[in-house]
Amino acid sequence: MDDVFGGQLADAVRELDAQADPPHTLERLVQITPEFFSACDHVGISLVERDQIRTPVATDERLRQLDEKQYELGQGPCRDAIREHEVVVVHDLATDPRWPAWGRAMVAELGIRSSVSFRLFTRPDRTWGALNVYSTQPGSFGDEDVSQGRTIAAMAAVVLARSINDEQLTRALETRTVIGQAIGMVMERYDLDADRAFDVLRRLSSQENIKLRDLAAELVATRDIPSGRTPAVD
Missing domain, CATH: 3.30.450.40 (GAF domain)
Incomplete structure (x- = not known):
């Protein structure tokens, strides 16, 4: 060279x-x-x-x-x-x-x-x-x-x-962060522990046919779960 x-x-x-x-x-x-x-x-x-x-x-x-x-x-x-x-x-x-x-x-x-x-x-x-x-x-x-x-x-x-x-690493970390924030919102809203709050998000994601990260981003951005999409909490 x-x-x-x-x-x-x-x-x-x-x-x-x-x-x-x-x-x-x-x-x-x-x-x-x-x-x-x-x-x-x-x-x-x-x-x-x-x-x-x-x-x-x-x-x-x-x-x-x-x-x-x-x-x-x-x-x-x-x-x-x-x-x-x-x-x-x-x-x-x-x-x-x-x-x-x-x-x-x-x-x-x-x-x-x-x-x-x-x-x-x-x-x-x-x-x-x-x-x-x-x-x-x-x-x-x-x-x-x-x-x-x-x-x-x-x-x-x-x-x-x-x-x-x-x-890819940056996106993964961002996704992890926003899902964690959404879990925190559901925990506070419905008085759930972290595992049950995550199950609620997964169920809602499946029901609405929305990727989990997109659903989490929407919840974090709006700070609310829109009416008609309130998950079943058991």
Whole structure:
């Protein structure tokens, strides 16, 4: 790793780690990725969510849509980078026979001719998605691009995983807090202990077909249980 690339990488890690949440982390990753490639006209990021793949962010809205088209068609380098290979290089989408329908759309609509996709993963059994880099020129990505791209993708995966895990932890703690507040309200209102108050909330959640955390948030916000929804207390 040369000093210039090492310095760029260190700066990128700090910038990504400073972002407030996963959406901002992804947006910043799209913005800084072109700095690491001599020929990069577009960037898209694919994410795996509940066994589904989507592209939440890209440099161009039409690119984002075409990225997602891969998942409908079941073909494309981003999908293959996630499902089959850690790195997928395309030298010319106009002639590559692997994904004819998707490749033709990329050439015709955006003038994209070559690409390289890197799997974003922190361990072999945990794939977050793929970092996809595109160029309007054929043959834009060589061995050095692949080597440096692997490093960038590894760094990005670690920062993204931390961002997602931090956000999930924050949400879990917030949920736990608001449910605890709602339990306290029910305990005071109906003179119940904590276990029976929690049972009341669960029963009301089931009756109203509302998630427990949403019901708790509503009770805490309104400071009241609306008439007609008073739970049976036994």
